[in-house]
Each structure stands twice: as structure tokens, then as C-alpha cells.
Amino acid sequence: xxxxxxxxxxxxxxxxxxxxxxxxxxxxxxxxxxxxxxxxxxxxxxxxxxxxxxxxxxxxxxxxxxxxxxxxxxxxxxxxxxxxxxxxxxxxxxxxxxxxxxxxxxxxxxxxxxxxxxxxxxxxxxxxxxxxxxxxxxxxxxxxxxxxxxxxxxxxxxxxxxxxxxxxxxxxxxxxxxxxxxxxxxxxxxxxxxxxxxxxxxxxxxxxxxxxxxxxxxxxxxxxxxxxxxxxxxxxxxxxxxxxxxxxxxxxxxxxxxxxxxxxxxxxxxxxxxxxxxxxxxxxxxxxxxxxxxxxxxxxxxxxxxxxxxxxxxxxxxxxxxxxxxxxxxxxxxxxxxxxxxx
Amino acid sequence: xxxxxxxxxxxxxxxxxxxxxxxxxxxxxxxxxxxxxxxxxxxxxxxxxxxxxxxxxxxxxxxxxxxxxxxxxxxxxxxxxxxxxxxxxxxxxxxxxxxxxxxxxxxxxxxxxxxxxxxxxxxxxxxxxxxxxxxxxxxxxxxxxxxxxxxxxxxxxxxxxxxxxxxxxxxxxxxxxxxxxxxxxxxxxxxxxxxxxxxxxxxxxxxxxxxxxxxxxxxxxxxxxxxxxxxxxxxxxxxxxxxxxxxxxxxxxxxxxxxxxxxxxxxxxxxxxxxxxxxxxxxxxxxxxxxxxxxxxxxxxxxxxxxxxxxxxxxxxxxxxxxxxxxxxxxxxxxxxxxxxxxxxxxxxxxxxxxxxxxxxxxxxxxxxxxxxxxxxxxxxxxx
Numbered sequence: 001x002x003x004x005x006x007x008x009x010x011x012x013x014x015x016x017x018x019x020x021x022x023x024x025x026x027x028x029x030x031x032x033x034x035x036x037x038x039x040x041x042x043x044x045x046x047x048x049x050x051x052x053x054x055x056x057x058x059x060x061x062x063x064x065x066x067x068x069x070x071x072x073x074x075x076x077x078x079x080x081x082x083x084x085x086x087x088x089x090x091x092x093x094x095x096x097x098x099x100x101x102x103x104x105x106x107x108x109x110x111x112x113x114x115x116x117x118x119x120x121x122x123x124x125x126x127x128x129x130x131x132x133x134x135x136x137x138x139x140x141x142x143x144x145x146x147x148x149x150x151x152x153x154x155x156x157x158x159x160x161x162x163x164x165x166x167x168x169x170x171x172x173x174x175x176x177x178x179x180x181x182x183x184x185x186x187x188x189x190x191x192x193x194x195x196x197x198x199x200x201x202x203x204x205x206x207x208x209x210x211x212x213x214x215x216x217x218x219x220x221x222x223x224x225x226x227x228x229x230x231x232x233x234x235x236x237x238x239x240x241x242x243x244x245x246x247x248x249x250x251x252x253x254x255x256x257x258x259x260x261x262x263x264x265x266x267x268x269x270x271x272x273x274x275x276x277x278x279x280x281x282x283x284x285x286x287x288x289x290x291x292x293x294x295x296x297x298x299x300x301x302x303x304x305x306x307x308x309x310x311x312x313x314x315x316x317x318x319x320x321x322x323x324x325x326x327x328x329x330x331x332x333x334x335x336x337x338x339x340x341x342x343x
Numbered sequence: 344x345x346x347x348x349x350x351x352x353x354x355x356x357x358x359x360x361x362x363x364x365x366x367x368x369x370x371x372x373x374x375x376x377x378x379x380x381x382x383x384x385x386x387x388x389x390x391x392x393x394x395x396x397x398x399x400x401x402x403x404x405x406x407x408x409x410x411x412x413x414x415x416x417x418x419x420x421x422x423x424x425x426x427x428x429x430x431x432x433x434x435x436x437x438x439x440x441x442x443x444x445x446x447x448x449x450x451x452x453x454x455x456x457x458x459x460x461x462x463x464x465x466x467x468x469x470x471x472x473x474x475x476x477x478x479x480x481x482x483x484x485x486x487x488x489x490x491x492x493x494x495x496x497x498x499x500x501x502x503x504x505x506x507x508x509x510x511x512x513x514x515x516x517x518x519x520x521x522x523x524x525x526x527x528x529x530x531x532x533x534x535x536x537x538x539x540x541x542x543x544x545x546x547x548x549x550x551x552x553x554x555x556x557x558x559x560x561x562x563x564x565x566x567x568x569x570x571x572x573x574x575x576x577x578x579x580x581x582x583x584x585x586x587x588x589x590x591x592x593x594x595x596x597x598x599x600x601x602x603x604x605x606x607x608x609x610x611x612x613x614x615x616x617x618x619x620x621x622x623x624x625x626x627x628x629x630x631x632x633x634x635x636x637x638x639x640x641x642x643x644x645x646x647x648x649x650x651x652x653x654x655x656x657x658x659x660x661x662x663x664x665x666x667x668x669x670x671x672x673x674x675x676x677x678x679x680x681x682x683x684x685x686x687x688x689x690x691x692x693x694x695x696x697x698x699x700x701x702x703x704x705x706x707x708x709x710x711x712x713x714x715x716x717x718x719x720x721x722x723x724x725x726x727x
Contacts, residue, residue, distance in 0.1 A: 001352060001414045002345045003635075003642035069344055209723045224726040226712070229719030233659075236718055240656040244635035251344050266628050321624050326609065330602035330627070332421035332595035333356070335634045336346050 001336075003247070005073070012055075012066075013073035017080070019050055024081040026296045029161075038084050038161050039130050041112075048111040053091040056188075061099035061108050068188065072195040072250040079199025079275075082299050084161035086127040088192040090114040093185050094135050101142055101177040107132055119185055121312050124155050124164040135180075136169055142180035149173040159302040187253050187261065189311045190268040194246045197271035197307060201239045201278035204300045205232055208282035211289075222285070231281040238274035246271050257339035262324030265317035275304040348418075355411075356418050362395050363426040375432040375508070376552035382466075382508040385432035389463025398461030399437045402445065406453050407461030413641035417594070424595035435505055436460040436467030438590040440513050443529075447570045447578050455566075456531070468506035468534065470514030470556055471579070473499055478713050480515070481523045481576065485558060487516035487530055489565060489572070494530060496538075496561040504707070506554035507543045509534055515575050527575035531567040532558070548699045589641070589650065591708060592661045594634035600668050601630040603692055607675050615675045622671040629664035636660070652721035655714040662704030662711060669698035 005013075023043045032040060047053060055071045057063020075088050094115035098105055107113050113132035118125045120137050128134050129147055136143040136150075150169040157164045209232060212223030222228050249267035252260045279301035283290035290297055308314065328334070329342055348356070372388065373381030392398055393407070401416045402408020411419075431437065441460055444453055459465040476482035485498020500514055512534055518526040534541060538561040543551035570578045608615070608623045636657065644650065672694040673680035682689040684696065705711040719725045 001348055001638070001642070003639040004646050005344065205723070209725060212725060221726050223719075226716065229725055230712070230715045232723055232725070233715035233718035236722060237656045237659050240653060241629075241632040241636055241660050244639040245632050247344070247639065248346060248635050251346050263631075266631065270628065270632065318621055318624050321628060322620065325605050325624065325627050330598070330605055332424050332593075332598040332634075335421075335594075335598070335631065335638070336348070 003244070005069075009070055009073060012070060013077060015050060016052060016074045016077040019046060019052075020077050020081040020083060024083055029082070029084065029296070029299065032084060033160055038127065038163050039114075040084070044085050044112070044114075047085065047087060052087065053095065053111075056092060056096045057099050057108065058103070061103045063099065063108075068191060068250040068253045069247070072191055072246060075192040075195035076199040076246075079196030079201075079303075080203045082161070082200065082203070082303050086114055086116070086131075088196060089117055089126060089189065090131070092192040093117055093189045096188070097135060097142065097180060097185050098144070098177075101180055117185065117189075118167050119189070119311070120182060121186060121316070122310055123166070125167050126162050126164055126310075128152055128165040128167055129154075129163060134167060135177075136167070136174055137180070137182060138171060140179055140182065142177040142182075143169075143171060143174035144177055145169055145174035157302075157306055159306045160299070162303070162306050183261075184253075184256075186311060187264045190264045190317075191246065191249050191253060193307045193311055194242070194249065194264075194267040194271035197268075197275040197304065198239060198242060198246055200300045200304050201235065201242070201271070201275040204275070204278040204282040204297060205235050205239070207297055207300075208232055208285040211286055215287075228285055231285060235274070235278040235281045238270070238277050242267070242271040242274045252336075255338055258324050258328055259337060259339060262321045265312070265320040268312065269314055269317050269321075272304055272308045275300070276308065279304050352414065352418060355415055356422060359397075359419050359422040360426070362397065363422055363428055366391055366395065367426045367428045371427075372429045374550060375430065376505070376546070376550040379508055382432060385429055386463045386466060388429045389431075389433055389466075393462040398463070399441060402441065402457060402461060406445070406457035407459075408457075412645055413589075414638075414645065417638065417641055420593040421595040421598075424593060424599045427599075432505070433460060433463055433466045434591070435469045435509075435513075436465070436511075439469065440467055442590070443578060443581055444569065446581060447574075452566065452569065465511050466505065466509045468503050468509040468512040468554075470500040470503045470506065470512040470532075472502045474501055477502075478710055480579070481527070483515045483517055483527060485514070485516050486519050487528055487568075487572075488519060492565045493562045494565055494568065496530065496532060496558045496563065498558050500556040500558070502544070502553050502707075503556055504553050506534060506541050506556055507551045512556065513569075515579060518572060521573070524576040526573050527579070528572045529569045529575040529578050530563065531569070532561055532563045536561050536563065538562075547702075548696060589637065589644075589654070589657070591658075594630065594637050597630035597633055597661065597664060597668065600665075600697070601627045604668055604672055604675075607672055607690070607692070607694075611675050615677065619671060619674055622667070622674070626664070626668040626671055629660070629667065633657075633661055633664060652717055655709075655717040655722075658708060659705075659711050659714050659718075662701070665701040665704050666698070669694055669701045673698055 052074055054063040055066045059065045071092050078087050094117040099108055115133050116125050116128040116131035117135045129152055133144050133146050150167050152165040155164040155166055212228055213221055215222050246267040249263045252263055282297045286295055286297060289295045372384040375382045375385040396409055398407055400409040400411045400419050404410045437460060473483055487494045487496055496516055506512060511531055513531045515527045516530050538559040540557040542555050544553050546552045604623055604626050676690055679688060684693045720727055
């Protein structure tokens with residue numbers, strides 16, 4: 001039993017943090033919003049160059065074959081900067097699925113390519129227009145199509161960096177890839193979006209802390225008042241108790257049993273709840289400034305809002321946790337129990 | 344990262360389980376705060392535990408422990424709660440003062456106090472709060488004056504858990520003429536020493552779980568001071584770190600409660616409000632998150648880290664989850680929720696008593712408002 005990260009994992013997360021904090025500042029978002037773009041080619045090139053897109057790909061598909069734990073740390077850093085590019089869905093979910101179905105596929109070797117994924121749980125596909133290809137589902141089978149082989153109907157999202165589309169397609173215009181593991185795709189998307197949620201949450205708290213130290217009212221920084229302190233402390237508590245759940249969910253994802261699925265769902269629920277709590281506390285602490293377009297907190301609120309309902313609604317995930325509670329032994333010796341040991 | 348138990352850890356669990364199955368009393372003991380008999384029955388249980396060398400598994404062997412690590416402690420606690428073993432009447436000693444003694448005590452002090460603490464021979468109360476020093480603990484006014492090799496203690500302590508029946512207490516005392524955090528010392532005194540008067544205070548559940556203590560020229564050897572004179576605040580904060588951070592509330596306690604809540608839901612779901620299932624799920628999630636957080640903290644401490652201000656998040660989390668969990672049970676029970684355990688139709692699990700007990704959680708060991716201040720100031724860096 002060892003619930004700590006190793007030095008390599010911490011270093012990799014540090015690399016991602018540095019890359020994102022240099023290349024994905026509020027100024028960068030602002031410029032992208034003005035230009036109406038959701039992808040910064042220079043930033044994506046440095047993400048690829050650093051190897052962040054290769055983390056989950058097996059070595060025989062040209063990747064570096066690390067684990068979900070490693071990728072979750074990167075996703076958390078991506079959340080901290082509300083990264084516009086679809087790193088999680090492409091490199092964390094779609095690319096590994098394609099690699100499992102077609103390890104020699106050309107797209108896996110194309111550094112500039114992102115892949116979008118149309119998971120049956122999601123009615124809309126994020127960033128489908130800028131993707132090199134879209135993974136599609138029919139009767140459990142996966143198909144691959146380019147954006148011009150399908151009909152995309154834009155469905156603008158409240159999150160300016162999530163460009164959503166309804167995708168209409170027919171199997172005649174797509175390449176069949178065979179039976180795919182859509183459940184694994186879901187679990188990965190949930191864990192990585194949960195990790196993003198941790199980053200979103202911490203950034204929202206940090207922004208509010210910075211503001212509350214500077215902003216003076218009644219002759220003192222507002223951060224010295226308990227009413228303000230307690231909002232942010234409560235958000236931090238939520239973050240601290242989401243972190244170990246996300247870490248355990250990432251570490252156990254490969255077990256593929258009812259306990260592992262419940263923990264993945266738990267992670268998705270509470271990390272995004274923490275992000276929601278943090279974003280709303282942050283807006284409140286910023287006061288009227290927090291409600292303005294000019295202050296950046298709303299981007300974190302909007303990303304949180306989007307991810308909360310995507311990849312399975314809260315009710316869907318609660319049902320998966322209920323399945324664990326009502327079909328498996330409960331109690332203090334069951335924290336790390338596996339379905340196979342109980343059978 | 345490896346979230347599986349080693350074969351040694353599994354064998355340890357089996358050993359604990361077998362011992363507890365053979366020794367845990369079949370009938371629950373009367374509560375240790377209810378009567379002297381209940382208290383003494385729990386002291387006898389502590390002695391039984393010690394006879395199996397289970398008094399305090401993490402302490403060094405020379406001081407009455409087993410020298411085990413925190414993961415083994417968690418396994419022990421899991422099995423302890425799983426077996427429904429009696430509450431630890433000496434928790435002020437073994438979970439709060441004990442770890443502090445190990446960190447700050449001299450060899451002689453450890454030899455004198457720890458083995459008797461581990462065996463239940465001496466049961467401890469805490470004596471921190473005073474009428475004018477609650478959340479503002481640095482406002483302590485009780486005094487200690489060194490005369491030769493003895494301290495003379497005077498003052499008035501209150502809300503002292505276990506003090507009605509316990510043998511010893513530890514508390515903060517001020518060197519006269521000092522102010523606030525400076526000049527406080529942590530001193531132990533026997534509750535039957537001349538000059539000590541203990542007045543029980545009834546809790547809202549009717550038990551005499553705490554007391555006020557009057558000290559009038561109580562003489563104790565200087566040996567009973569932990570750390571240097573004036574170092575009491577520093578030591579006290581370390582104690583509070585253990586209390587809030589790790590040991591006061593085992594995750595296992597809430598995992599058992601979440602299991603019982605799930606069983607209650609299954610028995611009542613045909614008649615209860617269907618929306619309550621979400622709360623049953625939430626209770627499990629909270630207990631699970633708390634357990635994972637403590638496993639992560641234990642792993643970090645084993646790897647050499649120290650408990651910091653993040654310990655304050657734990658106390659907020661477990662106290663709030665406890666209220667949510669027990670309140671959910673009451674909602675499921677509906678009109679029978681108000682029945683006490685004496686009522687013929689009462690639920691066999693005393694949820695109403697658990698709920699009343701849970702309400703103390705956000706108050707003691709530093710109120711949750713104080714914990715939120717600590718988080719805001721020391722974790723987030725907001726101004727005082």
C-alpha cells in the first residue's frame with residue numbers, strides 16, 4: 001500500500017505546469033476569443049513536442065506507454081489554465097482507443113492531428129471541426145471518418161473554447177474499426193475530466209485569494225474578513241477531498257470492476273462539484289468584478305458547467321455508485337476491495 | 344502508487360480480525376460517559392486490549408506499543424470498527440497526548456506515562472478550554488508557578504471531555520505576567536490531587552461527558568511539564584494537528600455507518616422518499632473520500648512528510664459528513680426517527696443518539712469556524 005506519486009510523475013506534472021503557465025495565460029485566451037479560434041497551433045506544437053500527447057499511447061503505437069495516473073496529472077494542469085485545446089479527449093481518450101483498434105494507423109504518427117470522439121453518452125462532439133478524424137459509434141462498433149465525410153451542425157456552447165457539433169453520418173462513408181471498448185473510453189474521459197476539475201477548482205480559488213488580498217473595503221483587504229475566508233476555505237476542503245478520489249480512480253481504472261467504475265464516477269462527481277463550488281465562491285468573492293466578462297473566473301465556471309453534464313450526467317454516475325453499494329460488500333475493509341475477490 | 348495490501352498487511356489484518364472475534368464483548372458496553380460502571384467496563388476492555396498487545400499499535404514497543412506504521416494502524420482501526428468493538432475511553436490519551444508525548448517528551452516522561460496510557464491503567468481527560476478561552480485558546484488564564492521542583496496550579500478549566508471519571512488531565516497553564524501565546528506551558532495533573540474539584544456538566548444527550556475543573560493551589564512535580572516552560576502553545580498546536588489530522592476520527596467509523604445507512608435504506612426504500620437514495624450514495628462517497636484522504640496522508644507521513652495546516656480540512660470534512668449521514672438516517676426513518684433506544688418500536692441502530700453526538704463535531708477540537716480561518720490563513724495565505 002503506497003498512495004504517493006513517484007519523483008518521475010511529479011517531474012512530468014511540473015513540466016506540463018511550466019508549459020501551460022507560459023503558453024496559456026488569460027492574455028492568450030483573450031486573443032483567441034477575439035479571433036474566434038479554439039486552437040493555438042504554436043501551443044499545440046509545444047504540447048506535442050513535450051510528449052504530452054504520447055503519454056497513454058502504447059509503445060508499439062509510437063507512444064511512451066505510461067498510465068492513467070500520469071495522464072491525470074497532466075489533465076489537472078490543463079484544467080488549471082482552462083486549456084482550450086482538446087488534450088484530454090484527443091490524447092487521453094480517442095488516440096488510445098484508435099491505438100487499441102488500429103495500432104499502425106497513420107493518424108497516430110501525425111503530431112498535429114487531434115481526434116474527436118462521438119461517445120454514445122454524449123449527444124454532441126467537441127472540437128469535431130478541427131479534428132483530423134472523428135471516432136464514431138454504431139452498435140458497439142467504432143468507425144473513423146474525417147470531418148468532411150460527416151455532416152456537422154454547430155451547437156454553440158457557453159464555454160467559448162468547446163466547439164460542439166451534432167454529427168450525422170452513415171457507415172458507408174466511414175472506415176470500420178471493429179468492436180471498441182466504449183466503457184474504457186468513458187472511464188478515461190471521466191477520470192481525466194475529474195482531474196481537469198481539480199485544476200479548474202484550484203485556479204478559481206487561487207484567483208479569488210489573489211483578489212481578496214488586494215481589494216480593500218472598510219479600510220482592510222476583504223480577505224481578512226471571515227465571511228470571505230470561509231467561502232474559500234470551504235471550496236478548498238472540497239478540493240482536498242476530491243484529490244485522493246481522483247488519484248485512486250486513475251490508479252484503479254484498469255481493474256474494470258464495479259468498484260473501479262464506482263470510484264471513477266465518484267471522482268467525476270466530486271471533482272466537478274468542487275470546481276463548481278470554487279468557481280461560484282470565486283465569482284462571489286470578486287463581487288461585481290466577478291460577474292464581468294473582463295475578469296477571467298467565468299471561463300472556469302463555464303468549463304466546469306460543461307464537463308459536469310458531459311460524459312454521463314451526475315444521475316448516471318450516482319447510479320454507478322449505487323450499483324457498487326447495493327451489489328458489493330460495504331464497510332471499512334472494503335476500501336480497496338475488488339469484485340473478483342468477493343465473487 | 345500501489346493501492347493493494349502486501350501479503351504482510353493482509354496477514355496482519357487476519358491476525359487482528361481473529362483476535363477481535365475472540366475478544367470483543369458480545370453485548371455492547373454501557374457508554375463510558377453515562378455512568379461510572381460504563382466507564383470502568385471500558386477501562387477493563389482497554390486492559391483486555393493491552394493483554395493482546397493492541398493498546399496502541401503505532402507506539403514504540405518500549406512504551407507499550409507494537410511499533411507498527413500508520414497503514415497498519417488504519418488496518419487495525421478498520422478491523423476494530425468492523426468488529427463493533429467498544430469505543431476507546433482513553434482516546435484523549437492514546438490519540439492526542441500520546442503522539443505529542445512521543446514527539447516532545449523526555450525518555451523518563453515517556454516511560455512514566457505511555458505504558459499506563461496504553462493499558463488503560465490511567466485514563467486521560469483534556470483540559471484546554473476555559474470560560475474565557477474557547478475558540479480564542481491563547482486567552483488561557485489558569486496559572487502555573489514554579490516553586491522548587493513543583494508547579495502550583497490555579498484556575499478554572501471547562502468542557503473537559505472524560506474529566507468526570509478519568510484519572511489524569513493535561514492542560515495549558517500560564518506563567519503569571521505573560522501574554523497570549525507566550526508563556527503557556529502544557530502540564531499534567533491527577534484529577535484526584537488535593538485542590539482539584541470536578542463538576543460534571545450534562546451534555547444535550549443527558550450524559551456527563553464533560554466537566555468543569557477548578558484548581559486551587561494544586562501541586563504537581565515539574566516533571567509533569569511537557570517541553571520547556573512557555574513552549575505549551577507550540578506543543579498544543581502539534582497535538583491539535585494529530586487530533587484534526589489523523590487519529591481522532593477513524594475513517595472506519597464512517598464506513599461502518601455508511602454500510603448501516605445502506606442497510607437501513609434497503610429495508611425502508613419501499614416506503615421512504617425515493618430522493619433519499621442520492622443521500623445514501625452521498626454518505627458512502629463521503630466516507631470513501633475520507634478514507635482515501637487518510638490513506639494518502641498516512642502514505643505521505645510514512646514517506647517522511649509532516650502534517651500541516653491541511654489537517655484542518657479533515658475535521659471539517661468528517662464532522663459535516665457525520666451530520667449529513669445521521670440526518671439521512673433520520674429522514675429514512677420518518678416518524679420513528681424521534682424514538683429513543685428505550686422505545687419498543689425504535690430502530691435497533693440508535694440513529695438519533697448518533698445524530699445528537701454528530702452535532703458536537705463542528706464544535707469541539709476547535710470549532711469549524713476556527714478551522715476555516717486556519718485553512719484560509721495558513722493554507723491559502725489570506726491576511727489575518
